[in-house]
Amino acid sequence: MNRAKSQRRFVLACLAPAVILVAIFIFYPTINVFKMSLFRMGAITNTSEFVGLSNFKTLMEDKNFLEAMQNTILIIVLVMICTIVLAILFAALLSRGKFKGKNFFRVIFYIPNILSIVVIGGIFGAIYDPSNGLLNTFLEAIHLDGLTHKWMGEPDIVIYSVIFALVWQAIGYYMVMYMSGMSAIPEDLYEAASLDGSSEIHTFFSVTLPLIWTNIRTTLTFYIISTINLSFLFVQIMTDGGPNGKTEVFLNYMYKQAYGNGAYGYGMAIGVVVFLFSFILAAIVNKITDREVYEM
Amino acid sequence: MKMKKVKKLVALSLVSAMTVTALAGCGSKSNDEGGSDKSGDENVLKVAAFNGGNGEQIWKDIAAAFEKENEGVKVELQISSELDQDLTKNIKNKDYPDVVYYNLGQESGFTENMLKENAVEDISDVFDDELRGRLIDGILDGTDAQPYGDGKIYLAPIFYTPTGFWYNKNLFEGDNAKYTLPTNWDEFFALGDQAKKDGVSLFTFPQAGYLDATMYTMLEQAGGMDFYNKALKYDADTWTSEAGQKVLDTLGKLVTPDYTQEDTVANANADGGFKINQQNVIDGKALFMPNGNWVIGEMAASTPKEFSWGMMPAPKWSGDTTQAVYMFTEQMWIPKEAPNMELAKEFVKFMYSDTVVDILLNNTTTNKETKETTPAPIVAPVKGAADKLPEGTTKDVYAASAAEDVVSVTGTWATTKPIEGLDMKKNVYGAVESINTGDMTVEDWQNQLVDTWKKCADNME
Incomplete structure (x- = not known):
């Protein structure tokens, strides 16, 4: 009895610091954001005035916000699909394929992930530059002048330019996650499959993919959260929401409203919507991808 | 048994170390605050x-x-x-x-x-x-x-x-002059058509926001000082009046790809891209851009020795007797x-x-890379200060803006209470990019401005 008590006390003592830290640095600020979204407040001085849900009412009629929301959803969906397909493909090739220089490619694919956003912004600035950029110069060199575009200037294209940069940056990270999942799959399953005469592609769909399914599900949540965050950083460096709001995303708009426009409470209301949006989206994605887990 | 106790002790001490370090961060901050109270x-x-x-x-x-x-x-x-x-x-x-x-x-x-x-x-x-x-x-x-x-x-x-349109002086003056400097919008656009045949664009802007001074100048030029001052305080008729319409039509024409350098919008939003647009004036891809005299220093590293900057106010309309110049303060x-x-x-x-x-x-100012020191005179708005400037582009610019027929324009859009969901820069200047890309018409821009002006007028202090 005494022993169980002391055991419990020990567990509590060990948990307490983490709980306190999470409470102070995560729960308290989150609740605070919810609270501040009900106020009209300044970004600099501490003036505030309670306005109820008025910020949310304005938000629902705010065309700029709706445009940002549309853009963000498009970015999340496309980045998720493209990254997942490419990352799994590369992961399968690098973990199952038999060719030279696998380690080399592993490093190459991971490099974009450790580059700072500013560097990536610089790289894509050099790629997309309309007159001297790599992309347009290359297209001209191979006589495909018709395909050259103002990658950062044409309103219908610019968002895909940002998406491409996001995918390029994300592949390496997710590839490593999928590879770790694949390396845990026992070799004998593949042997059994090959004895049954299964082709490589068939094996991939009936052995590899089902066995890394839990892995993929976890990363889906990551995609939602990290794309919301990273799209802010990329957009800030690459386009600042331009031309005329065509690449505006959630957080960049929130930042502009809270600091640039001095509507801090309104910015927090955007924060609340983004929070709920990502939470609900993650829950939905989690629900619809729920499958029976195969044991290895 | 003993081993377990040691493990427990280690775990506890690690946990407390973590707490202490985490809280130490908070502690040192309050010390800072105490220090600055003095x-x-x-x-x-x-x-x-x-x-x-x-x-x-x-x-x-x-x-x-x-x-x-x-x-x-x-x-x-x-x-x-x-x-x-x-x-x-x-x-x-x-x-x-x-x-x-x-x-x-x-x-x-x-x-x-x-x-x-x-x-x-x-x-x-x-x-x-x-x-x-x-x-x-x-x-x-x-x-x-x-x-x-x-x-x-x-x-x-x-x-x-003083701000205005900056250009390469050598193209307009001296032995190698290719063009004549326009003074009104008709001449300005005619020059654009002429330059286009040489493969040069008439205009570029570093970023859409740089058109602010141009817009202020044009508003005064089109409607006079009273109209301008009312416009700054969000008069409801600003953009639907004859003068406002004239400003929007002219600007709308100026920023179309017919007259504005084709890469302008693509460069304007990218990080550091505004400098590429400014470089296009130095390199002769575009003739004019709105700017202030800080551009001389900003672009010094990539300006050839023989290049010479010139500045003229945004053109007037034919028939105007005075010339507005916007003073950036x-x-x-x-x-x-x-x-x-x-x-x-x-x-x-x-x-x-x-x-x-x-x-x-x-x-x-000292160039961080070359350690070269260059004069960068700043002028206080005190009578006679600009006369003491050394000879050169900067002095010419100030002198030109003090000429007889010049009306100096100052001011910015008046301050309102914070307006939730308003993006003033986007509504006023961002539209220029969409007009360039064909996403918006001048009429859309006008409607957007009328809406914005109404919102601002309702929220004046």
Whole structure:
């Protein structure tokens, strides 16, 4: 009895610091954001005035916000699909394929992930530059002048330019996650499959993919959260929401409203919507991808 | 058994170490706050200055001169290129500077936000008749000195620069002149058609926001000073009036791909892309761009030796007798909560003294890479200051803007209460990009402006 008590006390003592830290640095600020979204407040001085849900009412009629929301959803969906397909493909090739220089490619694919956003912004600035950029110069060199575009200037294209940069940056990270999942799959399953005469592609769909399914599900949540965050950083460096709001995303708009426009409470209301949006989206994605887990 | 106890002890000590380190971060911060409280001292004047293109030395010199003239006063300088963020932090902690030099129109909107929050002191009493007499006419009348348009001065314009369209002088003057300098919009667009045949575009803009001065100039030019001042205070008829229509139609025509360099919009939003657009004027891909004389220093590293800058005001319409020129001013202000108000006002006044006027004119900047020092004179809005400039482009620019038929225009859109969901820059200037790409028409822009003006008018203080 005494022993169980002391055991419990020990567990509590060990948990307490983490709980306190999470409470102070995560729960308290989150609740605070919810609270501040009900106020009209300044970004600099501490003036505030309670306005109820008025910020949310304005938000629902705010065309700029709706445009940002549309853009963000498009970015999340496309980045998720493209990254997942490419990352799994590369992961399968690098973990199952038999060719030279696998380690080399592993490093190459991971490099974009450790580059700072500013560097990536610089790289894509050099790629997309309309007159001297790599992309347009290359297209001209191979006589495909018709395909050259103002990658950062044409309103219908610019968002895909940002998406491409996001995918390029994300592949390496997710590839490593999928590879770790694949390396845990026992070799004998593949042997059994090959004895049954299964082709490589068939094996991939009936052995590899089902066995890394839990892995993929976890990363889906990551995609939602990290794309919301990273799209802010990329957009800030690459386009600042331009031309005329065509690449505006959630957080960049929130930042502009809270600091640039001095509507801090309104910015927090955007924060609340983004929070709920990502939470609900993650829950939905989690629900619809729920499958029976195969044991290895 | 014993082993288990050791494990427990290790775990506990690790946990407590983690807590201590995490909390240590909080602890040291409160120490900092305690430290800065001391500066409420009577004779310390805290001056916070934005570190922009003018360099730091100028503020050190001015501070030293102020200390010399006011015995027993110590000026504590806070010079930062991220002044908005630093001050936001300080002000949230109730640590207020006495004097702030930070412009309107910066990306951060810091000064605008201080005004929106009514946190800037009314300094009308600094500008007595004696001081007003020494300053350039009209410099205190605009909304960049009286942001609420209520006749009270909150912002002291301490530096000023005429702005306009910058171009390569060698193309218009001297032996190799290729074109004649246009004076009105008809000639301007005709020049555009002529240049197009040579494969050169008429116009480019570094970023859409740089069209602000152009728009202000054109509004005055089109409708006169009364119209202009009403427009700044969100008069409902601004954009539907004949003058407003004329401005929008002309600008709308100017920014179409027919006249604006094709890469302009693509470069305008990318990080650092505005410099590529500016370089296009130097490289001869575009003839004109809206800018101020800081562009000379900003582009110095990539400007060929034989290149020579010129500036002309945004054209007038044929038949106009006067020529409007927009004066860009930089402002200094005092927070309402400044601990040392009297001394702060003295300091603002001191900015217009002969001592400071000379310090400003003798300013130099050092290129960080080449260590080369170049003169970068700054002009205070004091009568006669611009005459003391050394011969050259800068002096010409100031002289031209003081000519007989020139009307100088100052001011910015008046300050309103914060308006949730409003993106002023996007609504007013961002549309220019969409007109360029064909996403919007001038009519869409006009409707958007009418809506924006209504919202702002409803939220005037």
